[in-house]
Amino acid sequence: MVRSALAGRRGRTLLWISTLLVIFAFIATALVFLFYQLELAAARGAAMARLQPITALKLQEIDRWRKDRHRDAYLLSVGPLFAETYAQWLTTRDAVQTERIRANLLAANIDNDYTNIILLDAAENERFRLYPERAAPQCRGTNALVTNALATGEIQFGDIERCVEGSPPQLVIAAPLTVAHQEGAEQVGVLLLYVDVQNKFYPLLQEWPLQTSSAETLLVERDGGDVLFLNDVRHAADTALSLRIPLSHNTAVPAVSVVLGNAGSLEGLDYRGVAVLADSGVVDGSPWRIVSKMDLAEVIAPINRRWPLYVGLGTGITLLAGSLIGLLFFAQRHTMYRQLYTVEHERAAALVQYETLLKSAGDAILLTDAAGVILQANARADSIYGYGPEHWRQLRWIDLTTDSTAEAAKMVEATLDSTGSYESIHRRCDGTSLPVEVTVARIELDGQTRTQAIVRDTTQRKQVERVQAQLLDELRIKNEELESILYAASHDLRSPLVNIQGFSKWLQIATDELRLIFAETAIPESTRQRMAPLMDERIPTALRFIQSGSARMDTLIAGILRLSRLGRAEVIPTIVDMDRLVAAMTTTFSYQMERSGATIVVEPLPSCFADPNQLAQLFSNLLDNALKYRDTGRNLLVKISGERVGAAVVYQVADNGIGIPDNQRNKIWEIFHRVAPSGEIAGEGLGLAICRRIVERNHGRIWVESEAGAGSRFYVQLPASVVA
């Protein structure tokens, strides 16, 4: 069971671990992806930051270029010398002037910015061409430019155009040539500058200050509903003035976006549909827009090239997490196995203990199911009930009982609190009855109710109890008998004594009477001599001994009587205030004390639990003894003290009297024992016997420590009162 549970646990753990690993892998991937995205964003930002100045630079260059071109036109157009020379030349056709005009124009085209320069007259007819061998086609817009220039007197900047299919794109600037007269200005013609877009303008755009594989600058403008690409794009051939994208196509195309008025940075798709980063701007004073763009692929290429880093990072994090989990798992599994080992070990030990217990138990241990069928019985059950091990399976609890109804009731009552015990009479296999004490416990085993019964064979105990009760009874009877014998004996013993004493007294009276008669009467001398010793010595001596003997006998009997009476007296224990009791007692002794020069010291005494009257008698006897057996050579000092010792109180009565010789220490408690020789100190020899009897009847103890000639210390131990 344990193994399968273990396997189950292991399976669950593996599932857990793999789930955790997957989760960690996800987290790691997400983290790496996030990192990658951040890198991309950073790269984009950096690329954009490079594109923006480039756009600005290009705008600046275009602007300067256009201004240069404008200046060229302006210098020729407004310069009075050239216009006047041209006006004169128109009429004269002077060769010198022709050359001067040519020189002027060549000077203007010193940088070969123009593919051609043409001069028109006011009627818009061509009159001079700088490079007659070169074609200078007049495009759609050119005539309008010329007309506008003549009409407004302003320099007209044309657009990039391609007039003839296959020819390079061109841009024409038309500048009016004005001659001032007294009566006003006169337009004498128009100067047409054919700008070399291909060689002098486009390279401006194409020049890229950075090493790049995809970046380019586009020049676009709106042409009707389209975006017209004015220059050749990098990634397609012959696009200048031929590539168009409808404005409706996609605003994500930067060229479209800028033409629609949204200049600035943008990420979108270029004319190829390739993702690009772009920045756009407007060329002042023209319909032109420029777009600086770079393929996103190029921007992110360096980051993508770092893929092993990301994969490594992700894998690393996952592996790290995995190994951490693994480590934890192994640590936990180690702990678990250790716990399992401990549990298993303890279980095994408990099992051994249990089996040993079952085997060696002094009581029968039975296990029954709810219906009372016996499921298990130990060896002791066999010996108690006399069944063989094979019998138990067929037995039910009621088969063991003698009164099954009563037994069932007892069992229900005992198991009210789940466990309890009761006494009953069971039946052995052979039918003999068996007094038992049953301890039952209701236990749940695998969801089923079982009753465990521990059955103790009380045959022996019952016998012992019976014998004990019998002995106690006998003892009590004997004690009572003894008391009554003692009482009756002492009672009856006194009766003859009354006679002995009474009649001896009468005898004495009679003898005295006789002696008187004897003295008065005349009696022969010989008779008188014979009677005199009888009358004067023998009879009085005999009477004296009879009387003293009977007096002694009376004392002894009275002693026995008192002792027996003490035995019969009821003990009424209560909490005794010993300070008060001893104080009252010492007061009654004060006269005797004073007379004998004795001092008594009483320390504060703990209270005890005893019969106060008997205690007064006890301490009175002890004090009496101290007085009786004082050392006449010194003043008597009695000290009464006490202390609590656990649940008891020990009082001490110490004196500096004659003490008790070692060989008498045990005899002093005996009845009629007297320390001093008879007659020396008056006493019944009963005081300490009574003391011991009192202490015993009050559940205490009395003992003595003494040194002959130095004094005695009597100790009285009694139950302490619960309070104090």
Next chain:
Amino acid sequence: MDSQLNGKRTPVSILITEDDDGHAALIEWQLREAGVDNPMMRFCNGQEVWNFLTRCGSGPMRSTEDAYLMLLDLRMPIMDGLEVLRNVKADPVLKTLPVIMLTTTDDPQEIEACYRLGCNVYITKPVAFAQFAEALRRLGLILTIVQAPVVAGAGG
């Protein structure tokens, strides 16, 4: 010591109930010594005196004309003093009879039992002669003072 009844003085008879002959003799001697000259009757146990008082049996019988006083020993064979006392005090006629318990023990329990049953005086028989004599002398004094009523009815 007389009892006045019907204007006539009759001497009070002393009933000595004592199983011990010696004691009985000592009591009588001592009473006589103390000057008590009343008639005295001696009974050897409780049954005898009870028969006398209840006028049963074959012995002497109580006279309804006379006044009596009883000295009663406690410990006696056949019927002890305590039982006699109990019977006497339980009897509506006899309960006026003065009873003096005279015994060897000074056991407080027994003394109390006697007084509870209604004995009039309790005297311990002391062994010492002087004490005994003194006790009986006092008893004699009492007996000279006590006016014992005549016990009239049948009794028993």
